[in-house]
Amino acid sequence: DTAVSQTPKYLVTQMGNDKSIKCEQNLGHDTMYWYKQDSKKFLKIMFSYNNKELIINETVPNRFSPKSPDKAHLNLHINSLELGDSAVYFCASSQDAFLTGDTQYFGPGTRLTVL
Amino acid sequence: DQQVKQNSPSLSVQEGRISILNCDYTNSMFDYFLWYKKYPAEGPTFLISISSIKDKNEDGRFTVFLNKSAKHLSLHIVPSQPGDSAVYFCAASETYNTDKLIFGTGTRLQVFP
Numbered sequence: 162d163t164a165v166s167q168t169p170k171y172l173v174t175q176m177g178n179d180k181s182i183k184c185e186q187n188l189g190h191d192t193m194y195w196y197k198q199d200s201k202k203f204l205k206i207m208f209s210y211n212n213k214e215l216i217i218n219e220t221v222p223n224r225f226s227p228k229s230p231d232k233a234h235l236n237l238h239i240n241s242l243e244l245g246d247s248a249v250y251f252c253a254s255s256q257d258a259f260l261t262g263d264t265q266y267f268g269p270g271t272r273l274t275v276l
Numbered sequence: 277d278q279q280v281k282q283n284s285p286s287l288s289v290q291e292g293r294i295s296i297l298n299c300d301y302t303n304s305m306f307d308y309f310l311w312y313k314k315y316p317a318e319g320p321t322f323l324i325s326i327s328s329i330k331d332k333n334e335d336g337r338f339t340v341f342l343n344k345s346a347k348h349l350s351l352h353i354v355p356s357q358p359g360d361s362a363v364y365f366c367a368a369s370e371t372y373n374t375d376k377l378i379f380g381t382g383t384r385l386q387v388f389p
Contacts, residue, residue: 165319196379203278204320204365204379217376251319264310265377267319 164188165268167252173274174242182237182271184252192216193235194265195227196251204251210235239273247275279303280368282380289387295353297383299366302347306368310377311340311351314363323364324351356387 165186174180186193194217195207209217213229224240239246252268281300289295299309307328312320326333326340326349333340339352353360366380 170317203381206376206378209376219376253319264322264325267312267321269317269319 165252165254165266167250167268167271169271170269171272171274173276175276176242176244178242179238179240180242180273181239182250182252182273184235184237184268186233186252186254186266186268188254188256188266189233190254190256190266191232192255193229193232194253194255195235195237196253196267198249198251198270200248207250208235208237242273242275244275247273249273278381279306280366280378280380282364282366282383284383285381286384286386289356289385291358291387291389292355295351295356295360295385295387297351297353297364297366297385299349299351299380300347301349301368303368303370303378304347305370306378308369309340309342309349310367310369311338312365312367312379313360314365314382320365353385356385358387358389361385361387 168183192211194209198204207221208227210229226238228236249270249272251270253265255265279302310325311323313323314320324335324338324340326342331342342349363382363384365382367377
């Protein structure tokens with residue numbers, strides 16, 4: 162029943178490791194997003210994909226690489242994890258990226274802790 | 277540079293009374309505004325939105341007011357209920373970049389009996 166799901170929900174890892182967070186939506190939406198909520202609760206967009214194509218890439222280090230194998234999935238792979246990467250990462254989807262005010266549906270978030 | 281600001285990190289309101297959550301923005305190109313509600317351990321859920329061509333939008337107990345000249349919007353919840361206790365995020369977008377939402381830092385609302 163879950164519209165937008167993310168796995169894992171919690172991720173604790175050491176600095177320097179490589180990790181992935183998976184996101185899936187079953188809403189038939191064309192656009193998916195990754196957001197980062199930092200320690201100050203600031204929710205900031207990282208990437209946006211429309212029909213598997215990257216349309217937004219907001220000054221995110223190259224260590225972050227989104228991968229969209231199909232329209233329903235947008236995974237986030239992070240290389241060489243750093244302490245500053247610790248945050249809650251939210252995946253979201255919307256029907257049409259170019260439709261004014263299109264509602265975005267969010268996943269439950271993945272809390273990443275880098276030790 | 278924070279383009280969307282929610283200056284009150286928390287708000288406590290008695291059940292049955294009005295809750296007013298405020299949001300200010302600096303980018304004059306923003307013309308679509310949304311409010312999201314977030315419960316602990318869940319993602320934000322869409323609550324209500326308003327386009328810049330309007331100054332008010334109402335949906336049940338929730339009303340959003342937009343003052344373009346002051347670059348200010350507010351969310352009114354009347355009457356407040358304990359189930360409204362959550363974090364509320366204000367978000368904004370520009371006409372030609374509608375998928376890029378800029379969020380405020382959120383206001384935690386607590387409604388007590």
